[in-house]
Every structure is written in C-alpha cells, then in structure tokens.
Amino acid sequence: MEEKMPELPEVETVRRGLSALITDKKITKVTLIYPKIIQGDTQTFVKEMTGRTFKEIDRRGKYLLFRLSDGLTMVSHLRMEGKYSVKENNEPLDKHTHVVFDLVDGMQLRYNDVRKFGRMQIVKTGTEVQLSSLQKLGPEPTPETFLIDDFYQELQKKKKVIKTALLDQTIVAGLGNIYVDEVLWMTKIHPETKCFDITYQQAKEMHDNIILELNRAIKAHGTTIFTFSGVNAQIGSFQNELNVYGKKGEPCPRCQTPLEKIVVGQRGTHFCPNCQQLAK
DNA sequence: AATGATGTTAGAGA
DNA sequence: CTCTCTAACATCAT
Structure with a gap:
C-alpha cells in the first residue's frame, strides 16, 4: 500500500522524522537536477544553502520551514507528491529526484517528486510570514489558535460550498482532500452545503x-517509521482509519448506505448520501 | 489509443 | 475583494 503524502498530518510526520536525521548537519553541496522546483533565483538558492547547517524544522499549515544557520529559512511545499529522503551519497538517484543536498557525513537529503509540483525557496528567517502563500493561511488547527467563534463568523461570510472553503487554507490551515471528506462525514454535513x-x-x-x-x-502516523529512505508506513497504517475517502460503493460505516463519489469544485468528493443530506 | 483522474496551489479572469 | 477555473506534470485506470 503506497503512502499518500501531503496533508497536514503527513507533513508533520515528515517534519518529525526528518528532524532526527538532518539537524545540525552541514550542507556541503547543492545540486539542482530540475531547477524549476526552486522559486526565485536558482543560483542564489544554491549559493545561500551551501555551507549552511540545518537546524530545527518548523511547520506552518502544509509548509515545512527548514531553519538554517545564519538566520536563513528554506520554505518547502510538497504539493501533491513531494517526498524527502536521506540516503548515502553512493546510492543511485531515483528517476524523480530533483534536488540533492550533500551533507558532511556522506549522506544526502534528496527531494523526489514525480509530478514536479513541489516548490522550495530560501528567505531570511522571519520574512517567510510575508510570503503571499503563507500570509493567507488561516490558523493552525489547534484549540489555542483555531477559535470556534471566528470559524463560525468566517463561514457566515462565505458564499461558496463548505468543501471548497475548507480546502482553500484561509479559514483553517492544513486540510486537504482526504481529511475534508472525512471531517464532513464525521460531522454529517453534505460537502455542497453553502x-x-x-x-x-x-x-x-x-x-x-x-x-x-x-x-x-x-498520532497514527506516529507509528510510522521514518527511515533513511523516507517515510515507511507500518502495516495497517492510516489508510484503514479512513471512513469515506476512496471508498465509493462501500457501505457507510454508520448506516451501511453505499458511499457515493461526486465532483465538488473540480475535486473528487466522497460522502454518504444518507448521513450527509443537503438541507433545502 | 485516448481520455480522465490523482494528494495542491498560484495566478488569471470574471 | 470573492469566486471559479486552469496550468504546472507524470502515471495509472478505464
């Protein structure tokens, strides 16, 4: 079972796993195999990264923030299929490896991305919040930052449907197609509800x-092993915890009605036609 | 063989 | 400003 990557829980899992492997490792060389992954001037990126040391890794929404020595931060988004791995430098590169960071100890941090949608850029630490992408992010989904009254007020103002609104990252950060479907099912709300x-x-x-x-x-991903090769899902990982995503035609776990799949805002959308009815 | 769908988001246009 | 649609790209299923 191949691991699906990049909503907030997966990005958080990568953050934790990668931290253990690269913190305090100095970058000796940066190789851009597919330079379009880099936003901004590519030569500047290489020049600034080379010789710096990886410090802690933070996360904002689905963005990874690699803190580096000398007050620099590499902002990285995995988009659809981006993956990081740490391997020995003599191991052959994968077909879809696009960026390689050589580390002092003979290891390499590698960025793989079949569809080449992922992006990374380097900024001065602290200025990342001014990037338009990060600036528009809603609160992190924690009880301290994600406040019910604000959430309700935001919803009241929006004319679009709830599925689309939750995906756009401005009301709350971190949800993607899988967890939006799951949350709406849990809450018994039809995805096309205004x-x-x-x-x-x-x-x-x-x-x-x-x-x-x-x-x-x-928490479920916490049982996932982050090896040198990347994220390895343990047998029976989160795939089994999903109630509706990718389960078209299967019985709803709550009422046994066959689950349906429709398109909402150009995205495949799974729901239970019985539990999640459109009020009209 | 051609078409459509795939976890995301920036940018264009209405 | 808000909202909708498309492009970026490779692979797999139909």
Whole structure:
C-alpha cells in the first residue's frame, strides 16, 4: 500500500522524522537536477544553502520551514507528491529526484517528486510570514489558535460550498482532500452545503472534528517509521482509519448506505448520501 | 489509443 | 475583494 503524502498530518510526520536525521548537519553541496522546483533565483538558492547547517524544522499549515544557520529559512511545499529522503551519497538517484543536498557525513537529503509540483525557496528567517502563500493561511488547527467563534463568523461570510472553503487554507490551515471528506462525514454535513447555511452548532462540531481528526492522523502516523529512505508506513497504517475517502460503493460505516463519489469544485468528493443530506 | 483522474496551489479572469 | 477555473506534470485506470 503506497503512502499518500501531503496533508497536514503527513507533513508533520515528515517534519518529525526528518528532524532526527538532518539537524545540525552541514550542507556541503547543492545540486539542482530540475531547477524549476526552486522559486526565485536558482543560483542564489544554491549559493545561500551551501555551507549552511540545518537546524530545527518548523511547520506552518502544509509548509515545512527548514531553519538554517545564519538566520536563513528554506520554505518547502510538497504539493501533491513531494517526498524527502536521506540516503548515502553512493546510492543511485531515483528517476524523480530533483534536488540533492550533500551533507558532511556522506549522506544526502534528496527531494523526489514525480509530478514536479513541489516548490522550495530560501528567505531570511522571519520574512517567510510575508510570503503571499503563507500570509493567507488561516490558523493552525489547534484549540489555542483555531477559535470556534471566528470559524463560525468566517463561514457566515462565505458564499461558496463548505468543501471548497475548507480546502482553500484561509479559514483553517492544513486540510486537504482526504481529511475534508472525512471531517464532513464525521460531522454529517453534505460537502455542497453553502457555508452561510451552516449553523453555529454544526460549526462547533466541525471545528472539534477538524482538530480531532488531524491529531488522530498525526498520532497514527506516529507509528510510522521514518527511515533513511523516507517515510515507511507500518502495516495497517492510516489508510484503514479512513471512513469515506476512496471508498465509493462501500457501505457507510454508520448506516451501511453505499458511499457515493461526486465532483465538488473540480475535486473528487466522497460522502454518504444518507448521513450527509443537503438541507433545502 | 485516448481520455480522465490523482494528494495542491498560484495566478488569471470574471 | 470573492469566486471559479486552469496550468504546472507524470502515471495509472478505464
């Protein structure tokens, strides 16, 4: 079973796993095999990264923030299929390795991305919050930062449907196609419900479920092993914990009605036509 | 063989 | 500003 990568829980898992492998490692060389992965001037990127040391890794939404020595930060987004791995420098490169960071100890941090959608750029630490991509992010989905009253107010203002709204990262950061479907199923809300039609009570339940589900996923991934080769899912990983995503035609775990798949905002959307009805 | 779908988001246009 | 649609790309299923 191949591991699906990049919603908040997966990015968080990569952050934790990678931290243990590269913290305090100095970069001796940077190789750009497919330079379009880099945003901004590529030569500047190589020049600035080379000779720096990886410090802690932070995360904001689905963005990884690699802190480096001398007040620099590499901002990295995995998009659809980006993956990091740490391997010995004599191991042959994968077909889809696009960026290689040689480390002092003969290891390499490698960035793989079949679809080449992922992006990375270097900025001065602290200025990353000014990037348009990070600036527009809503709160992190934690009880301290994601506040129910704000959430409800935001929903009241929006004219689009809830599935699309949750995906756009501005109301709350970190949800992707899988967990949005899961959260809406948990909350018994139809994905095409207009945001302004959602009641305070529903918003409250959805808010709690968002925090719950993402934490549950992070915890489940905690049993995942981050090896030198990348993230290895343990047998029976989170795939088994999903209730609706990728389960078209299977019985709803709550009411046994066959699950359906529709398109909402150009994204495949899984839901239970019985549990999640459109109020009209 | 051709078409459509795949975890995301920036950017264009309405 | 808000919202919708498309492009970026490779692979796999139909």
